[in-house]
Amino acid sequence: MVMLLVSAAASSVAAQGSSQSSAPHQTIVVQAGHLMTDPARPIAGPSTIMIVDGRIQSVTAGIVPPPAGARLIDLTNRTVMPGLIDAHVHLVGDSRAPFWRGAVDTDDYLTLLGAHNALVTLRAGFTTVRDLGSPGVTGFALRRAIDEGLIEGPRMLVAGEPLSTIGGHGDTAGFRPEVNEVLQGHNTCTGADQCAARVREQARNGADVIKFMATGGVLSQGDRGLGQAFTDEEMRAIVSTAHSLGLKAAAHAHSDEGIAAAVRAGVDSIEHGTFASPATLQLMRQHGTTLVPTLMAFEGIRERLGTGVYTPRVEDKVRMTLQVVGRAARGAIQAGVPVVFGTDEGVYEHGLDAGEFNLLVTEAGMTPQQAIAAATTGAAHLLGLDDEVGKIAPGYSADLIAVDGDPLANVRLLEHVGFVMVRGHVVE
The missing domain is CATH 3.20.20.140 (Metal-dependent hydrolases)
Structure with a gap:
């Protein structure tokens, strides 16, 4: 029991920097039809998110081709937003x-x-x-x-x-x-x-x-x-x-x-x-x-x-x-x-x-x-995680979801999420 509690405490410290099931030096490119980086900002048009080792490296306007060896996730028919x-x-x-x-x-x-x-x-x-x-x-x-x-x-x-x-x-x-x-x-x-x-x-x-x-x-x-x-x-x-x-x-x-x-x-x-x-x-x-x-x-x-x-x-x-x-x-x-x-x-x-x-x-x-x-x-x-989650921005954890349509026009769209990524890991 004591060892379990000590391990649990150590796990809490490590949680902020861990990358769930992400392969070393893995690059993922997400192409979004529409993008909500922050609910305080207008939803953008076609955009590209570059993810390296579970973290967002860049967010670019327009559809950018992936570099060689990168995994491409095509969400050009959906609205991508923070997890x-x-x-x-x-x-x-x-x-x-x-x-x-x-x-x-x-x-x-x-x-x-x-x-x-x-x-x-x-x-x-x-x-x-x-x-x-x-x-x-x-x-x-x-x-x-x-x-x-x-x-x-x-x-x-x-x-x-x-x-x-x-x-x-x-x-x-x-x-x-x-x-x-x-x-x-x-x-x-x-x-x-x-x-x-x-x-x-x-x-x-x-x-x-x-x-x-x-x-x-x-x-x-x-x-x-x-x-x-x-x-x-x-x-x-x-x-x-x-x-x-x-x-x-x-x-x-x-x-x-x-x-x-x-x-x-x-x-x-x-x-x-x-x-x-x-x-x-x-x-x-x-x-x-x-x-x-x-x-x-x-x-x-x-x-x-x-x-x-x-x-x-x-x-x-x-x-x-x-x-x-x-x-x-x-x-x-x-x-x-x-x-x-x-x-x-x-x-x-x-x-x-x-x-x-x-x-x-x-x-x-x-x-x-x-x-x-x-x-x-x-x-x-x-939760004290302002610099970790809640936005799609460089340096943030790659926690993304995607829905069909505009959730600002119909918030019930969020009851039917069609894509989920957490810490750069795609959830099947």
């Missing part, structure tokens, strides 16, 4: 599984399930993801296997076990006490000192980001509502410790008071933000806090009502949140709060992440250009 980023996924999650599966599914099984889901997500055009919750070392093992080219999947930033209060969202509940004791992930903390220690433990395990449950959760058995869970002091300890270690902090937060407390603690992003009030949204704007609204999650839970997947307690919480879907995201955009693309993949079926684009437009009031920016340059900034 997409989902800032909130759970690759080892299974939306079809009732809560008791937590006492049945082993970490070995979950890692294999995650490998399957990683490929499905990649094929959907998402070349980078931020995994904000995975049991044990499953997320770290998955990240390492992808970085080393053993399996295909998106670039991953991994939080590992989210920090929780005892009995709160993210803690094990719903079983006999002795079963809860066996299954619990040693991710709970009480008091500022213990919470700071948990952050350091997650960093030691290889976490790229610290996730904590600032409020109750919709799908958890232990909490009866969505109110604030950690105290203000505990949240400050979590966030300040994460920042002192060079890590960002993300807060799962539904209730208004819990969101506001996390923002005052200096958190980098609010995940969900369901019941954020106008006053709290203004507080987020003042602090520069990002909202990741995860609208697809609400679609997922809506579809599973009455199917037996959720217990009556959970169904009550689902119905409560469905009354306000999109309200916080729309208010955040109007208030000038940064809104970044994130879906909570794993609460719904994997690979359907791009459905979030249409929801950001129809429910949150974004333009297609804003929604695409939220999943490229905006998400890259939140």
Whole structure:
């Protein structure tokens, strides 16, 4: 176990510079019919992208013939754009599984399930993801296997076990006490000192980001509502410790008071933000806090009502949140709060992440250009990968997708990606 954790941490350091399955000194030329280098810029006409060893070397107007020995990829009938980023996924999650599966599914099984889901997500055009919750070392093992080219999947930033209060969202509940004791992930903390220690433990395990449950959760058995869970002091300890270690902090937060407390603690992003009030949204704007609204999650839970997947307690919480879907995201955009693309993949079926684009437009009031920016340059900034992904430019990782038509005119085209490249590797 110790060796696995050390290896996971080393893998995180190596991830930024790795080139997945790219042959040494491989040159690829991509000829695009139309090209979106950055959603803030107009879509260009015929263009040529030169890629060497998994990185973009040049972007040239017009169709340029490939040099001798280079591989040619002809996308002259498609629009080429940056690979997409989902800032909130759970690759080892299974939306079809009732809560008791937590006492049945082993970490070995979950890692294999995650490998399957990683490929499905990649094929959907998402070349980078931020995994904000995975049991044990499953997320770290998955990240390492992808970085080393053993399996295909998106670039991953991994939080590992989210920090929780005892009995709160993210803690094990719903079983006999002795079963809860066996299954619990040693991710709970009480008091500022213990919470700071948990952050350091997650960093030691290889976490790229610290996730904590600032409020109750919709799908958890232990909490009866969505109110604030950690105290203000505990949240400050979590966030300040994460920042002192060079890590960002993300807060799962539904209730208004819990969101506001996390923002005052200096958190980098609010995940969900369901019941954020106008006053709290203004507080987020003042602090520069990002909202990741995860609208697809609400679609997922809506579809599973009455199917037996959720217990009556959970169904009550689902119905409560469905009354306000999109309200916080729309208010955040109007208030000038940064809104970044994130879906909570794993609460719904994997690979359907791009459905979030249409929801950001129809429910949150974004333009297609804003929604695409939220999943490229905006998400890259939140993840601290501004110079690595989110654009098609010299020096950036060769993460590309292609669609038929103009996604700025019809954002739902992104639900049908026809070509995917990650780190210079073409995904079949």
